[in-house]
Each structure stands twice: as structure tokens, then as C-alpha cells.
Amino acid sequence: MAQNHIAPVVRPITDADIPTAVDTLARAFADYPYTRHVIAADDHEGRIRRFQELCLTHIGMVYGRVWVADEGRAVAVWAVPGQDSSPAFAEIGPTLVELGGDRAAAAAAADTAIAPYRPQEPGWFLETVATAPEAQGQGLGSAVLIPGIQEAERAGHPAFLETSSEANVRFYERLGFKVTADVQLPDNGPRTWCMRRDPH
Numbered sequence: 001m002a003q004n005h006i007a008p009v010v011r012p013i014t015d016a017d018i019p020t021a022v023d024t025l026a027r028a029f030a031d032y033p034y035t036r037h038v039i040a041a042d043d044h045e046g047r048i049r050r051f052q053e054l055c056l057t058h059i060g061m062v063y064g065r066v067w068v069a070d071e072g073r074a075v076a077v078w079a080v081p082g083q084d085s086s087p088a089f090a091e092i093g094p095t096l097v098e099l100g101g102d103r104a105a106a107a108a109a110a111d112t113a114i115a116p117y118r119p120q121e122p123g124w125f126l127e128t129v130a131t132a133p134e135a136q137g138q139g140l141g142s143a144v145l146i147p148g149i150q151e152a153e154r155a156g157h158p159a160f161l162e163t164s165s166e167a168n169v170r171f172y173e174r175l176g177f178k179v180t181a182d183v184q185l186p187d188n189g190p191r192t193w194c195m196r197r198d199p200h
Contacts, residue, residue, distance in 0.1 A: 008143040013066040015076070017059060020072030025052035028130030033190035034164035038110055040101025047099045052097060058088045060127055067147050069138065073132040074140035078148040081122035081157060110185045112194075117194045118183035119160050124152035126161035142175060149197065155181060159197045164190040176200075 013021060026049035029035045058076035060066045063085035065094050068075050079085065100107045119125075126148070131141045152159040161177065163169060169179060172195050181194040 001131050007195045008050060008069040008074070008138070008140050010067050010143050013061060013068045013072070017068050017072040017075075017119045018053075021066075021068055021075040022049060022053045022056060024073055024132045025049075025056065025076055025130045027133055029128075032164065034110075034185075034192065035186075037164075037185065037189045038100055038103050038107035040099075040103050042101060047101065051096060053098045054092045058092050062088060064127065065148060065151070067144050069140045070132075070135055073135040074130070074144040076129040076144040076148055077127040079127050081124070081155075106187045106189065109187055110189050113183055113185050113189075114162060114181075114192060114194065117183060119158065119196065121158070123158040123160050123196075124148055126159065132133065132157040132164060141171070145175060152197075153199045156199050158199065161195050162192055163195065164192045164195075166191075168197070169193050 026045060029048050029052065030045050035051075036044070037046055039051060056066065056077060058073075060078075063083040064077060064079045066075065066077050097104055126145070129141065129145060132142075149159055159177070161172065163172065164185075173179075175197070176195040177195040179193050180196050182192070183192050185192055
């Protein structure tokens with residue numbers, strides 16, 4: 001029993017962690033309401049895996065900050081202020097649209113619906129976070145998020161995120177986030193919450 005009380009080791013991602021981290025993200029998002037809505041059902045898991053891999057390696061690891069715990073069985077990817085990732089999006093954007101497949105219009109409509117609630121000021125934005133299904137319930141999710149929250153806090157920046165899971169809302173509230181918008185996405189999309197955490 002005692003081993004559960006050992007604090008997880010959280011550290012910045014390395015290239016060696018990428019395969020496990022991508023696997024964690026792919027499995028965690030295989031049945032997530034938002035990704036189900038915006039990424040084609042055909043080979044859905046394969047599309048999610050490629051989507052997460054591109055976002056992790058071309059955007060998160062280059063322009064943002066990424067932390068892992070348990071060798072990549074938990075991963076948190078943040079976009080940070082002052083980093084312009086538009087060149088990467090220009091490069092991988094067409095592939096991301098292709099991965100969306102027949103859900104591209106739904107993805108664009110979802111983005112338009114949420115845009116008015118997105119922050120205008122600089123802050124840390126949680127691009128994605130995941131814990132491998134078999135590693136859930138051990139505190140890895142909060143552990144892997146804390147470094148980003150603390151860095152935003154130290155810099156005096158707010159932290160933002162969006163989630164399409166009501167259970168996640170309660171989880172993030174425990175970390176100090178508050179709901180700023182509750183949006184019903186068009187085209188029978190999922191309910192999505194925008195949240196922010198101000199520096200104390």
C-alpha cells in the first residue's frame with residue numbers, strides 16, 4: 001500500500017518519452033466527446049494518434065512546455081505566452097484538416113463557437129493533458145499539471161483550458177480553475193467549458 005504515497009516524478013519531456021506519451025494521449029482521447037465530434041470516425045484511433053503526435057512534436061515540444069510523469073504515462077502540453085506557433089500550424093495545418101476528415105466543417109463550427117470566450121490577454125493555455133487509462137486514480141494527472149500552473153503563477157500569468165467533460169470540470173476546480181463559459185457546440189456537438197485560473 002505504501003508505494004501509492006510516493007510522489008510521482010514529473011519532468012520535462014525528452015525524445016525518448018515521445019512514443020509512450022503519444023500512446024497515452026491516443027488512448028485517453030479515443031472516446032473523448034470533443035475529439036469524437038471533430039475527428040472522423042473512420043480509423044478514429046489512428047487519426048487521433050497522428051493528430052496528437054503532430055501537436056506534441058511540432059507544436060508543444062517546440063513552442064510550448066511539456067511535462068511527463070511515469071515515463072510518459074501522464075503528459076501535459078502547454079502553449080506559453082510570447083511563442084508564435086503559426087509557422088508550425090502553417091506546416092501541419094493541412095494534415096490536421098485531413099485527419100479531421102468529414103468532420104472538418106464541424107471542427108470549424110466548434111472553433112467559431114468557442115472563439116469569443118477564448119482569452120485575449122497573454123497566458124498559459126493547456127493544449128492537452130492525459131493519463132494512460134491503467135494509470136488513472138494515482139494522482140498523476142494533477143502532478144503533471146502542477147509545474148505549468150506554478151510557472152504561470154510565478155510569471156503572473158493566468159492559465160486557461162477548455163474541456164468537454166463535466167468530470168474534468170470538477171477536477172480542474174480542485175486545482176484552482178473557475179468556469180468562465182459553458183458552451184453548447186453546434187451540430188449536436190458536446191457541451192464545452194472554458195476555464196481560467198488567475199495568479200494569486
